[in-house]
Amino acid sequence: MMYAVAQFAAVFATALFIFSLYWMNDPKTARRGVVAGVTGMLVAVVATWVQPQIIHHGWIVVAIVAGFIVGVPLSQVPLTAVPQRTALSHAFGGLAAGLVGTAEYFLGLGENPAELTAFRMSAIVAEVILGFLTFTGSLMAAGKLQEVKWIPQRPVTYPGQNVVNIGVLVVAVGLGVVVVLHPTAPWSGHAFYVIVGLAVLFGVLLIIPIGGADMPTVISILNSYAGLSAVAMGFVLNNKLLVTAGALDGSSGLILSIIMCRAMNRSFTNVLFGAFGTVQKTAAIGEQKEWKQETVEGAAQLLEQASLVVIIPGYGMAVAQAQHKVRELYDQLTKRGITVKFAIHPVAGRMPGHMNVLLAEANIPYTALVEMDEINPEMPQCDVALVIGANDVVNPAARYKKDTPIYGMPIIDADKARAVLAIKRSKNPGFAGIDNELYVLDNTWMLFGDAKAVIGEVVKQLAGGGGLH
Amino acid sequence: MMYAVAQFAAVFATALFIFSLYWMNDPKTARRGVVAGVTGMLVAVVATWVQPQIIHHGWIVVAIVAGFIVGVPLSQVPLTAVPQRTALSHAFGGLAAGLVGTAEYFLGLGENPAELTAFRMSAIVAEVILGFLTFTGSLMAAGKLQEVKWIPQRPVTYPGQNVVNIGVLVVAVGLGVVVVLHPTAPWSGHAFYVIVGLAVLFGVLLIIPIGGADMPTVISILNSYAGLSAVAMGFVLNNKLLVTAGALDGSSGLILSIIMCRAMNRSFTNVLFGAFGTVQKTAAIGEQKEWKQETVEGAAQLLEQASLVVIIPGYGMAVAQAQHKVRELYDQLTKRGITVKFAIHPVAGRMPGHMNVLLAEANIPYTALVEMDEINPEMPQCDVALVIGANDVVNPAARYKKDTPIYGMPIIDADKARAVLAIKRSKNPGFAGIDNELYVLDNTWMLFGDAKAVIGEVVKQLAGGGGLH
Amino acid sequence: MIDSLMATQAVPAEPVAVDYWSMLFVFVLATFIGLGVIRRVSRLLYTPLMSLTNAISAIAVVGSIVVTGADYPRTIRIIGAVALFASMTNIVSGFLITDRMLKMFKKQ
Amino acid sequence: MIDSLMATQAVPAEPVAVDYWSMLFVFVLATFIGLGVIRRVSRLLYTPLMSLTNAISAIAVVGSIVVTGADYPRTIRIIGAVALFASMTNIVSGFLITDRMLKMFKKQ
Numbered sequence A, B: 001m002m003y004a005v006a007q008f009a010a011v012f013a014t015a016l017f018i019f020s021l022y023w024m025n026d027p028k029t030a031r032r033g034v035v036a037g038v039t040g041m042l043v044a045v046v047a048t049w050v051q052p053q054i055i056h057h058g059w060i061v062v063a064i065v066a067g068f069i070v071g072v073p074l075s076q077v078p079l080t081a082v083p084q085r086t087a088l089s090h091a092f093g094g095l096a097a098g099l100v101g102t103a104e105y106f107l108g109l110g111e112n113p114a115e116l117t118a119f120r121m122s123a124i125v126a127e128v129i130l131g132f133l134t135f136t137g138s139l140m141a142a143g144k145l146q147e148v149k150w151i152p153q154r155p156v157t158y159p160g161q162n163v164v165n166i167g168v169l170v171v172a173v174g175l176g177v178v179v180v181l182h183p184t185a186p187w188s189g190h191a192f193y194v195i196v197g198l199a200v201l202f203g204v205l206l207i208i209p210i211g212g213a214d215m216p217t218v219i220s221i222l223n224s225y226a227g228l229s230a231v232a233m234g235f236v237l238n239n240k241l242l243v244t245a246g247a248l249d250g251s252s253g254l255i256l257s258i259i260m261c262r263a264m265n266r267s268f269t270n271v272l273f274g275a276f277g278t279v280q281k282t283a284a285i286g287e288q289k290e291w292k293q294e295t296v297e298g299a300a301q302l303l304e305q306a307s308l309v310v311i312i313p314g315y316g317m318a319v320a321q322a323q324h325k326v327r328e329l330y331d332q333l334t335k336r337g338i339t340v341k342f343a344i345h346p347v348a349g350r351m352p353g354h355m356n357v358l359l360a361e362a363n364i365p366y367t368a369l370v371e372m373d374e375i376n377p378e379m380p381q382c383d384v385a386l387v388i389g390a391n392d393v394v395n396p397a398a399r400y401k402k403d404t405p406i407y408g409m410p411i412i413d414a415d416k417a418r419a420v421l422a423i424k425r426s427k428n429p430g431f432a433g434i435d436n437e438l439y440v441l442d443n444t445w446m447l448f449g450d451a452k453a454v455i456g457e458v459v460k461q462l463a464g465g466g467g468l469h
Numbered sequence C, D: 001m002i003d004s005l006m007a008t009q010a011v012p013a014e015p016v017a018v019d020y021w022s023m024l025f026v027f028v029l030a031t032f033i034g035l036g037v038i039r040r041v042s043r044l045l046y047t048p049l050m051s052l053t054n055a056i057s058a059i060a061v062v063g064s065i066v067v068t069g070a071d072y073p074r075t076i077r078i079i080g081a082v083a084l085f086a087s088m089t090n091i092v093s094g095f096l097i098t099d100r101m102l103k104m105f106k107k108q
């Protein structure tokens, strides 16, 4: 009976998880997806808990309560901290998988060595290696993103680094094979600890040479690993629900990282081993060419006279937390009958969909957000392209400068607009570390300063408060 | 070892079948889908054949050779006979499932009754009922489509028919439950035969009240049943490949029948129990209103002067086998620089995609075939809408006449074109048996006659051969 | 003997208990895949799709091979051979006609 | 005892042999579904998608519940409780933050 309950719950929860992801195909149905996910999780937890072999309940309750105590505040972080939170969450997931794998091994060793078949042992080793490397790797990633002091932001490289890293992994896997073949030898327990230690180490080493800005892609790859470690746990526990849910998570991480890599025109290997971001900055072209500046008043006037304004937000908008001011600007312009569209580049910001959540937070209707492929044909009709803290995603060098790291990356054609207004704090380059000729084009005017402050003043100007200055 | 071979083959063949269907999403990759399907099938057959319990090979070879001898000619039928062939094929599939189920039951009964557990017996009974009802139902459907003499085309109805039909099914299922509970009683073998008999009977009774023209939907539903019987066989044989392939087939049948029902604005129940096609024909409006006729010369002139011609083919084009003449017409018109598009209604003809294959057979590029939703906004710009043997799919009554069976069905807006030329043989209504006011509109001109003949003459006229008459 | 029929692909050396829940799981997942994949099939190709799925569902042939070729009573094996013939016909005609139709779809 | 850990959900009355091929089958099918479903997710929602899959993959919680709650040695159960806490944190924060973000997406 209880067996049937558990099995039925597994089928049911699997179906709910699939629907949960399916409903994410449209913002209108997406919240239903959360309900389906929560229900599936509840069903799975209850069906496991009621099984007769669960006889101690106290610690379970304590752990669940503790999970709530930590989980609720973690869900209230500001939206700019979402990448870190996601990384932290992967770390927790990896830790859980690694610990359960360890428990399984020592349980088998202590009580029923015959159960440690080659297949089960392989699954346990895979689970433990994937789990613990995801744990430390994600912690490091979270640290880099949070800009924690003792974790360097810039990639740290040294000669022979890749050899060392891959060496550590190879030793861990090799030792794993040995333990799979001799699971109950007197030294196997120690070997197992060494495997855990190497996985922990590898997670750290993997992230050290990767720049802070490459973290989103790395997080997605770690997401895949976390999913695969859940799959391995499913193999060990003969639990199909774990296998399906893990596979769903694994595919999600895989697809998102592929999307990011494609949109940046880079390969997986380049992200993981390319030490991107160490690129020596070339002398800023800005020094030779003329940067034209515009005043707040002039910018307000230019915007007022436009009939189509395309706003191109980038990482700078996120840093400045300027989205609410952008919303005010949007209101001021639409009030005047001006059409305002937001051009969203697939890798603008520092994580997939970054701009969309920020703008949604500021109550900008998602129907005003237009994807790159759709907005580009419209750019020649655009009167003012307002670039807010975006740089690489509007850099025309991507079209023809073969020696730059962004060569071949599709960009938003801001330079085709009749006029360009660009907001940034300095003449420094963006994430990829290369100059952007967009800023020195004939029809481009700069508004130097923090995005939030600058837009705030433009809004004041438009609202008629300009006289106060 | 052999076990692993079989299991690996099952995983591999499943993946191939999934890709096979996936590649059907585009005509460019579709033929690759066939290669994947054939490979999957080969892998599955070989992996089964090499299993050690297969010790007699002679009959297998004979049956396979016989399958080729019958199968190759069956694949060469003219395209108009494709619906019948599909139905016949479902009949074969149902027969195979039913026979294997029967063999399994009597094997268990004779040699190892303990294997006839409740679960297995339920699967066997489901397999046998689904298999045999699909067998006779599909044979009847094929007969109706082939217009075999001794199977009436029109629905045959009598009072209490639905009660009788459902009664037969209920008795079969009830007896099935009894046999599941007592698989080895002395009378169980006989009861099993009765179940088979009732399933055979139900297949016939199910089809009798359904009109020939509703057969495509029925065939799709039977396709689902054939898939489900394969799933049941998979449950009985503990074979996951059968389960997955059967589920793929089942979903395909389900989705196609849903698409057809939606496009006709009817429900499943209405198709299965509605006895559609018995509708009393109302007096043809044609007698009151004026039908204007056009000569072949006039039609040719009208077409020549157009700049956008939309051809709307229907069942009549298939009946007349006019597609090759249509191709010649297409060539004549495009040669003159006239844009020619084909408007394809989802249920034009008598099976999903019917028009597309016919036109593809005549080498018309599939880029010229436009779906209903895309062509309708263009219809007001269309100079001549040429309706070739289509009727219900262009009947404006669908928009407002609530008492007609097609009310609510989306149609191709032929009536919005600047002029309409319609080819049909008589003033008779189409499949749904209702009048079509399109034919008596002010800007409609009729070309009475067989579609192939009429278009042939128009083409001659356009090619300059008109003087020969 | 029925054993080997039951677990079609199992050889006595490595017997596996029939786990109906696994089968149900597989069925549910395969149905999801089926619905997802079929919904994306090009409308142009519905007719060849019907014959392709027809051929694929003739995978029931593996059941018939076992019934025909294993060490079973003669009548059982005759039933199996008929089923095998029926499935084989579907495989051959199904794939051939699908390919024949698909060959006709040309872009220009 | 390890038996009940192995087949997490099995009670001794109805033991089921671990069929790794079934698991592999399920894995392959689930991956197909995952790729199909994720590819259709709206681009607008990639950020919430990341936290949603995060929460779903915390299904590993069922493994931790067994390790924590069954009749195992104390150290094993402590390890299990830590894992359970970690998974639970992910479930709670993952679903909550996803919903919080999705609430922001409004049409007008």
Ligand SMILES: NC(=O)c1ccc[n+]([C@@H]2O[C@H](COP(=O)([O-])OP(=O)(O)OC[C@H]3O[C@@H](n4cnc5c(N)ncnc54)[C@H](OP(=O)(O)O)[C@@H]3O)[C@@H](O)[C@H]2O)c1
Residues within 6 Å of the ligand: A213, A214, A215, A216, A217, A260, A264, A313, A314, A315, A316, A317, A319, A320, A346, A347, A348, A349, A350, A351, A352, A353, A354, A388, A389, A390, A391, A392, A393, A394, A423, A424, A425, A426, A427, A428, A429, A430, A431, A432, A449, A450, A451, A452
């Ligand atoms: N989205 C993803 O998933 C993802 C993942 C991995 C990598 N990436 C990479 O991230 C980059 C994203 O491009 P992007 O154009 O959005 O950003 P970007 O190239 O990093 O440029 C950001 C710009 O914002 C400006 N800025 C920073 N803080 C600001 C503030 N407070 N106020 C005003 N301006 C400020 C900076 O100039 P100043 O310093 O002069 O102010 C900088 O030029 C791409 O290279 C992409 O490949 C994205």
Ligand SMILES: NC(=O)c1ccc[n+]([C@@H]2O[C@H](COP(=O)([O-])OP(=O)(O)OC[C@H]3O[C@@H](n4cnc5c(N)ncnc54)[C@H](OP(=O)(O)O)[C@@H]3O)[C@@H](O)[C@H]2O)c1
Residues within 6 Å of the ligand: B213, B214, B215, B216, B217, B260, B264, B313, B314, B315, B316, B317, B319, B320, B346, B347, B348, B349, B350, B351, B352, B353, B354, B388, B389, B390, B391, B392, B393, B394, B423, B424, B425, B426, B427, B428, B429, B430, B431, B432, B449, B450, B451, B452
């Ligand atoms: N495609 C599917 O999957 C499917 C499935 C089930 C049902 N249906 C139903 O089938 C109907 C299809 O609509 P439709 O407009 O294509 O066909 P239709 O409504 O059946 O009309 C066909 C027309 O073609 C004419 N015709 C017949 N033979 C001809 C010939 N040799 N030369 C010239 N004209 C000829 C007929 O008129 P004359 O007799 O005067 O010549 C008739 O008006 C719909 O009602 C649909 O619901 C379709």
